Amino acid sequence: MVGSEHAWAVRAESTEWMEEEAGGRGKDIDYRAEVLRILNERMSYATEMGKEISAKYGIEKDLAKLRIKSILEEMKNNNEVGRVKYLRDGKPIVMYYSRSPNLSNLHTGMQSQAVDILTELGVAVNRISTTGERGAFDIETDFFMVEIETGLKHNMEDLKDRIKSTNLRMIIIVPNRELMEKYTGLGENVVVATIDSFKVLLEEPQMNRGS
DSSP states (O other): OHHHHHHHHHHHHHHHHHHHHTTTGGGGOOHHHHHHHHHHHOOBOHHHHHHHHHHHHTOOHHHHHHHHHHHHHHHHHTTSEEEEEEEETTEEEEEEEEOOTTOOHHHHHHHHHHHHHHHHTTOOOOEEOOTTOTTSOSEEOSSEEEEEOOSOOOOOHHHHHHHHTOSSEEEEEOSSGGGGGGGTTSOTTEEEEOHHHHHHHHTSGGGGSOO
């Protein structure tokens, strides 16, 4: 505990010095409100939030990122936000999402990225489900269905029912490789992928044909 308290004190001291160097501008920012605003809109990570707040208030990116990391840790401990290891462009990052009631922006963010990839590759999307819509596939195309699984829920009966309800291929997208095993073996027509491997998978010719 002594070591961690010392590390926290050093970070706090460093932050105060940086705020003085920035002309005190950092002291006027409600970082907590800014983090909540961003995470209520979408999932994000510390560097991305730091860049946004830095640009908005004209302060150093390192100062913003340092403050944000401290706020995120506090909010995680209070169960206001969650975090998950996430693969993005082949690199693991720590992605944060809001735990506000009825808000699942981790799921929504992954769904949005998947739709962007489908659009980029010219795959027509027939339907996109809304948050909380039961019994519907997250994304529907002519040749396969897409399900977004964050790994946060333990009951998979809903997912198994949807797999049984279609003869088309189903692609299950998860945040990281560690979660892939959890959803492996659910059916012959089921493929599990991360966002990164989803794009690679779609570029295989057989994925754009019927099962």
